Amino acid sequence: MTAPARTARTRGSEELIRAEEPVLAHNYHPLPVVVARAEGAWVEDVEGRRYLDMLAGYSALNFGHRHPALTEAAHRQLDRLTLTSRAFHNDRLASFAERLATLTGTEMVLPMNTGAEAVESGIKVARKWAYDVKGVPADRATIVVAADNFHGRTTTIVSFSTDETARSGFGPFTPGFRVVPYNDLAAMEAAVDETTAAVLIEPIQGEAGVLIPDPGYLAGVRELTRRAGCLFVADEIQSGLGRTGRTLAVEHESVVPDVVLLGKALGGGIVPVSAVVGSREVLGVLRPGEHGSTFGGNPLAAAVGTAVVELLETGEFQRRATELGAVLREGLTALVGRGVVGFRARGLWAGVDVEPALGTGREISERLMREGVLVKDTHGSTIRLAPPLTVTGEELAGALGTLEKVLTS
Template sequence: MRDAIEREEAHIAANYAPLPLVVATGEGAWVTDIEGKRYLDCLAAYSAVNFGHSHPLLLDAARAQLARVTLTSRAFHNDQLGPFVTALAALAGKDMVLPMNTGAEAVESGIKVARAWGYRVKGVAADRATIIVADGNFHGRTISIVSFSDDPDARADFGPFTPGFRSVPYGDAAALEAAIDENTVAVLLEPIQGEAGILVPPADYLPAVRDITTRHNVLFIADEIQSGLGRTGATFQCDNAGVVPDLYLLGKALGGGIVPVSAVVGNRDVLGVLQPGQHGSTFGGNPLAAAVGRAVVELLATGDYQARARMLGERMHARLGALVGRGVVGVRGVGLWAGIDIDPSLATGRAVCELLMERGVLAKDTHGATIRLAPPIVVSEPDLDWAIDQLEAVLADLRA
């Protein structure tokens, strides 16, 4: 194990600090390292593996397309893209899709679309458009995106930054409305802030945002890259809040854990502002990605995964809530997604994750004392209970 880690670290940029294991295979909610030890994956690649590792239907879709054609570029049509965007638009209740690759690309694309809409439809003066974002946000790590981050690790030594953004406290609808002026073209929010520690806003927040943006003729852009596609017990977390944004930003699980697939999904009155040559991607909408993405949409169209995430999520949160006061100081989340604040007098989040790894459970820390649980939706109830048993045992050992 150590040799494999050292070979990697000798030649890779040190922009991550992974836990010390080397994964070799994965199936369902489990992965196996190069020494044959199995681990229950309770991170699911930040929700990119919502449907589990090596899902047979997704693998079948990928294999079938691999044998046909994988890349044509958008210089030509391909026979997989039309069915994919039609299915995804229907799933989201919209009529147009802009296919891209990574989540950060979807965010950047949403920003460009919002600015173009502001100039071409709303009538904002040239180069004056602003977009309102939330404190504590995480939308990716490109230069424009870190320009409106307040995470010093994301920003330090990467300036100068892109102008045109205003940040307000997350969950504060009044502050958001006060920040709107004649140059505001959009509000960009995570329905649940993931990297910040699975922060769930007040129940009336997203409905208030929808009302405010509608009244002020401002686009509401929902970054559902982590929260969407089944994770929170609904197709989108916006569904749980009873709101429909102007644009959905999707990624991660849209590629089924097989290929990077992302998209901006909206209606023609917004996405229709783009014209040929104004935005693009060589790999965006490629046949392999479209085939896998279409298979993902077909899984979600049944509603089974959303229902399973709701059911298992209720069980997970009930059990995690019982740990408050026993090494845990707070639990937040929706569906199969939880942020767990560890008593900082016991250990850091990283230390707890390392102890969980020793017991065969993989999780990820954030912001010092918080760990995140986001197992694949295919996880079994006994396996989920076992994972929480391991957390309970780790906390008991730390308190002893």
């Protein structure tokens, strides 16, 4: 006799959060909200409460949750082919690489999966280029990076982090990096020498609180690296693909790096997709067997990534980030002196410094959550705002109104 089918009992938010505690390693400290459904700029928890998502997965959801063009591309590909590994070619990869190279004004693409993999790949490429092209003696290549950076969590990447929470207990650290203050061209120039393979920086430091360098800094980095005969590697994993009102944040200074690192939004919030893009002279140093990824460039990722590029090719999302970014800046300006100490914003991306007496960034984020708006803290009393580029003006105004309520009530 067949046993009756069991109906799974629906667990509530508090129970699900408690259930995670004994079985999940503590690598994150999430806000106490359990998301079950989402569409556009809105998410819904297991009890049916709705929240406006003003974080967008740290820019991984630039096009909102379940954008129809992206989910359609994923569904189509799921019915055909998902993975071959790079042992074989697949029929989606060439088009993805061609269109991504055209969108970013580059020549070659190295497809990977996560942002950290893109950074690691960029480091390997820069070192290989230094030995094969620049002529740096073996194992002496150096890379200059900026303090307060956030490029990922692997052991090599945390080796040049200045965040002790990311570093402490994970040594010994990988050598070959020189850390200089961000937004300081003189310090960078002093650190560059004949062993320098590359300068690796974020055009805007996201995790540090959306720190925007002075006008001319990125152009200065480009000129310095050109004079020194080393590479300029721009980490656009958070800042790229429409977030700041341009396809790439470096475009605000008309700068063309040698290598650009992409991720997050490239997967459309559906699959992890990252890429290293750059000139043929640089990426052409890799030969078969020297680098790889089983899942990098898989057909599903290529299909979704191509659909993302198609959305960006229209320019619509870059325009939305610019236009709605003006609304964001106007709303935050009105809050300065009324709970906001200061802020930094470019496009639909802002770091907001809250008056410390009102609470930590975590506490402010929790209060906003209780009012139906999701944001995330960075350090101290700073929160970051990065809504999907699909957010409406009315939704954005509503979120700013909620922030005002939380800070002034």
